[in-house]
Amino acid sequence: MKRVCVYSGFLLATSTEVFAAGSGGHADPVAPILLALIVILAVAKLSSEIFERLGQPAVLGELLGGVLLGNLILLNPEWNFFEPLRAAVLQENWAVVIDSMARIGVLILLFEVGLESTVQGMMKVGASSLFVAVLGIIAPFALGYGVSWLFIKELPAELAAIVPAGFIVNYVHLFIGAVLCATSVGITARVFKDLGKLQTKEAQIILGAAVIDDVLGLIILAVVSGIITAAELGQPMEVGAVLRLIGISVLFLGGALVLGVYLVPKIMKQLSKLRTAGVMLISALLFAFALSYLANAAGLAAIVGAFAAGLLLEEVHFHGFREEITIEKLLKPLATFFVPIFFVLMGIQVRLETFGDLSVLGVAAGLTVAAIIGKQVCGWGVLEKGLDRLTVGVGMIPRGEVGLIFAGIGKSLKVIDDATFSAVVIMVIVTTLLTPPVLKLTLARAENLRKS
Amino acid sequence: MKRVCVYSGFLLATSTEVFAAGSGGHADPVAPILLALIVILAVAKLSSEIFERLGQPAVLGELLGGVLLGNLILLNPEWNFFEPLRAAVLQENWAVVIDSMARIGVLILLFEVGLESTVQGMMKVGASSLFVAVLGIIAPFALGYGVSWLFIKELPAELAAIVPAGFIVNYVHLFIGAVLCATSVGITARVFKDLGKLQTKEAQIILGAAVIDDVLGLIILAVVSGIITAAELGQPMEVGAVLRLIGISVLFLGGALVLGVYLVPKIMKQLSKLRTAGVMLISALLFAFALSYLANAAGLAAIVGAFAAGLLLEEVHFHGFREEITIEKLLKPLATFFVPIFFVLMGIQVRLETFGDLSVLGVAAGLTVAAIIGKQVCGWGVLEKGLDRLTVGVGMIPRGEVGLIFAGIGKSLKVIDDATFSAVVIMVIVTTLLTPPVLKLTLARAENLRKS
Structure with missing residues (x-):
């Protein structure tokens, strides 16, 4: 008997807790979420x-709106009026809801972007994407290592206390190099989308390169993390583990693309026979979510899976469905709702107060310059003639959420x-905020050059 | 320095915790949510x-699908394979995400239903709705009190230990009477929607009555809760507090409708001047969320606010917007995604094992019969001729989430x-599962009667 409705019991417990001083009737636990959604949207x-x-691109507005919201209202403890809102976005229990919605938002964005690209289109610029990605890993890794070597002369105190004698500061440099490798395709994709330029070859090369970059970056991160963990334990890193990880990543992406091209038309044909309402949208979403989940399970970023799902699905696969509407139109309202949550939340996470610490600012400036210059090398990887290499380099700059996640892992390893x-x-913020306006400028410049 | 990125720190903490045994790369905390969404959808x-x-109506499938999912997989502790899924739907940290999405789902459903009704249309059947609602409160309250008097002869042990001498078992009967008053408009609205019958007068009367019912039920619940809390503390209930609560509820709904009819066209005209993409959908959602939030803050159910928002907004208010699409079409994909989460989760909360306890089953049977018969009286409240009174009575039966919330409050007051x-x-489950097929039958019967 005690196990009856554990779940609803939990809900009521939380609602009672949060609304202890609430109204006389029943208070709905969704209220703080509604408040957060209202303010964020x-x-x-x-x-x-x-x-x-x-x-300017709309996405920059969303990011800066989030920065203002985060620093003026949510974090200013003297403004008691906003206490319920602060609780809704920052308290653990509720923050996880808004955060999850933001993460679903970036998945839907990448899925949408993938839908606008095709496997064939990506293959056409595949060689360029690969070169761009590899250059975009090597240069930032080397520069990041260099900046770390310049500024960081000793092990973090917390780390020094626990590691054996063989652990040297070079491991820290290694990790910071790895952090600089990431590319956040979300920001760039959104800017190209806002400007209606997703179909340009530059955009396709960047998107492909960002995906390859993510895979390569994750492999490097996993390897570096493995080496550091092993060093922390005083053990040598196992080569087998590294190879296994690389293998899984390559197998996942290769497997998804090869199997997908073969299987997707057959699966969609079966699904199109279903009569229940909304089956077209749900089929597409389930496919995107499933590939995102599998990508994550394979040790890749979930967004890689969402993008791959979009790549594999084409408008033609939906022709059998009863709904007389394109999948892009069905996805749009979901994107309208979910995607801004992601960008505003990215802005909210920025703490302007960190900009006041000079020693931090020195390292930050070094890392930011390394991050920007490091990706400019990417332009050389473009094989096609007549394309704007500057745009490709700029498009690869933002580190976004991937950079934050990398840094967080470093913090939990105590190496940072x-x-x-x-x-x-700060480096993540600056590269992320800088990209939209600069990208807009380089795109305009490229267009002028072509015209003249 | 320590406060830097508290938020992202929290995220990484949870992700590390959950994915302690995870993959080599970075594990995305959205993964368990994705898994839950994939399975639920x-x-x-x-x-x-x-x-x-x-x-049969699709909603019944979603409910029973949820029952199966909840009892076979999620709660069967021997099926280790489903452990990650169980964690995603039932563990506190993640369950709140899916639960919030479900609650957003029922808000979107009621908003959609409200959009299909107009204030004028509701006024036409207003008198009938009012009579139906009042009858649908009096009869179940009296029957619920009677069933409780029949079956429950002493105070719950936990309650008896804490209350002063004046607290008698009649308070328990009072509370159970109040629990039986609730009507869950969500289920009925969904059935009418599935069958394309939302425009019938019967549907309009039921929707209006369910809203009035919710308001009346919440007032009764608040009054009864107040009396019980006061009795538990050995104090008399203050009449002023009761009157204030009733006043707030009436003011909210009246105020929203009167102000809304005047203000909504002006606000929407201003919003239609905005250029940014998606402003039409976001305007509508913000309006629905804001009224839901205010309804909750006024001590009403959030769904009452969502329904009122839909009532106030008409297609004509959106004609000024640039998007060449109706608001219903924009909302549909969101409803397709969110609404099934609500119904599947309602099913998941059903614990089939409680059906095995005979003493519980006795009370449950009594309450269920009282709940069903009590609402059949509603048919007498229909003033218009030629309408099907049986359909109205059946449409008022489901107690749904409102009944569950009421019962939960009783549990936290220890009166249940x-x-x-x-x-x-069990009463909530049976009334909820019974309504869709029976409603379908009575609608078919009414149509046959009209034809012959």
Whole structure:
């Protein structure tokens, strides 16, 4: 008897807790989520409206709107009026809801972007993407190592206390090099989308390179993490484990693409026979979610799976369905709702106060310059003639959420201390905020060059 | 420095915790949510497909699919294979995400239903709705009190230990009477929607009555809870507090409708001037979320606010927007994604094992009969001639999530013990599962009667 409705019991417990001082009737636990969604979506639309009127990409407005929201209201403890909102976005129990929605948002965005690309299209620029990606790994890794070597002369205190004698500061440099490898395709994809330029060859090369980059970056991160963990334990890194990890990653992507091209038309044909309402959208979403889940399980980023799902699905696969609407139109309202949550939340995570610490700012400046210059090398990887190499280099700059995740792993491994972590966060912020306006400029410049 | 990225720190902490045994790369904390969504949406579509082919409403499939999922997989601790899924839907940290999405789902459903009704249309059947609602409160309250008096002869042990001498078992009967008053408009609205019968007068009367019912039920619940809390503390209930609560509820709904009719066209005209993409959908959602939030803050159910928002917004308000699409079409993909989560989760909360306890089953049977018969009186409240009173009575039967929430409050007040709670849960399940097929039958019968 005691196990009856454990679940609903939990809900009521949380609601009672949060609304202890609430109203006389029953308080709905969704209320704080609604409040957070109202504020986030309103800020997103208002600030993107302002930026669009200024001729800037909407995504920059959403990011900066989030920065303002995060620093003015959510983190300013003196503004008691906003306490319920602060609780909704920052308290663990509720924050996980908004955070999950943001993560679903970036998956839907990458799925949408993937839908606008095709496997054939990606293959055409595949060689360029591969070169761009490899250059975009080597240069930032080397520069990141260099900056770390310049600024960081000793092991973080916390780490020094636990590691055996053989652990040297070079491991820290190794890790910071790895952190600089990441590319956040979300920001760049969104800018190209906002400007209606997703079909350009430059965009296709960047998207392909960002995906390859993510795979390579994750492999490097996994290898470096493995080496550091082994060193922390005083053991040598096993070569077998490294090879296994590389193998899984390659197998996942290769397998998904090869199997997908063969299987997807057959699966979609079967699904199109279903009569229940909404089956077309749910089929597409399930496919995207499943590949995202599998990508994550294979040790890759979930967004790689969502992008691969979009690549594999084409409009033609949906022709058998009863709904007389394109899958892009069905996905759009979901993207309208979910995607801004991701970008506003990225902005909310920025803490302007860290900009005041000079020693942190030094490392941050070094890392930011390394991150930007490191990716400019990418332009050389473009094989096709007549394409704008500057645009490709700029498009690869943002580190976004991938950089934050990498840095977080470093922090949990104790290889990165609080100060270095702040510096990495600043680097992520600057590269992320810088890209949309600069990308807009380089695209305009490229168009002018072509015309003249 | 320590406060830098508290938020992202939290995320990484949870992800590390959950994926302690995870992969080599970075594990995305959205993975368990994805898994839960994949399973829930797949079960929803498969089971609704089966039920549609059997000629039954899709919503019944989603509910029973949820029951199967909840009892076979999620709660069967011997099936280790499903451990990650169980964690995703039932563990506190993640369950709150899926639960919030379900609650957003029922809000979107009620908003959609409200959009298909107009204030004018509701006014036309307003008198009938009011009579139906009042009858649908009095009869179940009296019958619920009677069933409780028949079966429950002493105070719950936990309660008896804490209350002063004046607290008698009649308070328990009072509370159970209040629990039986609730009507869950979600289920009925969904059945009418599935069958394309939302525009019938019967449907309009039921929807109006369910909203009034919710308001009245919540007032009764608040009053009864107040009396019981006061009695538990050995104090008399303050009449002023009761009147204030009633005042707030009436003011909210009246105020929303009167102000809304005047203000909504002006607000929407201003919003339609915005250029940013997706502003039409976001405007509508913000309006629905805001009214839901305010309804909850006023002590009403959030769904009442969502329904009121839909009532106030009409297609004509969106004609100024740039998007050349109706708001219903924009909302549909969101409903397709969110609404099934609500119904599957309602099913998951059903614990078949409680059906095995005979004493619980006795109370449950009594309450269920009281719940069903009590609402049949509603048919007498229909003033218009030629309408099907049986359909109206049946449409008012489901207690759904409102009944569960009421029972949960009783449990936290200790006025309902575990056994009675189980009985209430069973009553909610039976009334909820029974309504779709019976409603379908009475609608078919009414159509046959009209034809002959």
